[in-house]
Amino acid sequence: MMSVITLALLLSVPAVARADWHEGKGHEGHHHDVGGVHGAQPPPPRYEAPSPRHHWVPGYWAWRNGAHVWVDGTWVLPPEGYVWEPARWENVDGEWVFFEGHWRPVDQPDATVVYQPPAPPVNEVVVEAAPPPPVEEVQPPMPFANAYFVPGHWWWNGYRYAWIAGRWTARPAGYVWEAARWEHRPDGRWGWRPGYWRR
Numbered sequence: 001m002m003s004v005i006t007l008a009l010l011l012s013v014p015a016v017a018r019a020d021w022h023e024g025k026g027h028e029g030h031h032h033d034v035g036g037v038h039g040a041q042p043p044p045p046r047y048e049a050p051s052p053r054h055h056w057v058p059g060y061w062a063w064r065n066g067a068h069v070w071v072d073g074t075w076v077l078p079p080e081g082y083v084w085e086p087a088r089w090e091n092v093d094g095e096w097v098f099f100e101g102h103w104r105p106v107d108q109p110d111a112t113v114v115y116q117p118p119a120p121p122v123n124e125v126v127v128e129a130a131p132p133p134p135v136e137e138v139q140p141p142m143p144f145a146n147a148y149f150v151p152g153h154w155w156w157n158g159y160r161y162a163w164i165a166g167r168w169t170a171r172p173a174g175y176v177w178e179a180a181r182w183e184h185r186p187d188g189r190w191g192w193r194p195g196y197w198r199r
Contacts, residue, residue, distance in 0.1 A: 137152050
C-alpha cells in the first residue's frame with residue numbers, strides 16, 4: 001500500500017502534457033532532430049529599439065546616378081539637439097523632386113561648444129560580425145563659420161550594430177578629428193577604435 005509520504009511526493013511533481021512536450025519525437029513517436037516544447041503559434045516578433053534614445057529612420061526611395069535606389073531603414077542614435085527631417089518626393093511644376101533625409105538642429109548650434117565623444121570603453125570592444133556599410137549621411141547646412149562635421153558611425157550595443165548619427169561641432173584650435181572606425185583584426189574579428197581629437 002502506498003504511504004502518505006510517497007503519495008504526497010507524486011502529487012508534488014508537475015505533470016507534463018503530452019500535447020505540449022514531445023521530447024524530440026514526432027507525432028508517430030519516432031525521434032527526429034528537432035525537439036523541445038510544442039504549443040500554439042507564437043505572436044509576431046517584436047521590433048525593439050537598441051535603446052530608448054534610438055530613433056527608427058524608415059527606408060525610402062532615393063535618387064542616385066539617374067535611378068531609384070532603395071535605402072534601408074535603420075535604428076539611429078540622434079545627435080543631441082537634432083531631429084530627423086524625413087526624405088521626401090515632391091511634385092514641383094509637374095516634375096518629381098527628391099529631398100534627402102537628414103538630421104537638422106532644433107536650435108542654432110553654439111559656435112563655442114566642441115563635441116567631446118564619450119569616454120572609451122574600459123575593455124576593448126571586439127565583434128565577430130563585420131559592420132554594415134556606412135550610412136550615406138546628408139549633412140544639414142553648416143550652422144556657423146568653420147564648423148566641422150563629425151561623421152556618424154556604427155556602434156555595437158552588445159547584440160547588434162546601431163548607427164550613431166554625425167553632427168556639427170566647433171573645431172578646437174590646433175586639432176583634427178580622428179574618425180571612429182572598426183578595424184579587421186588578424187584573428188578575423190572586428191575591433192572598435194573610438195573617434196577623438198588629436199593635434
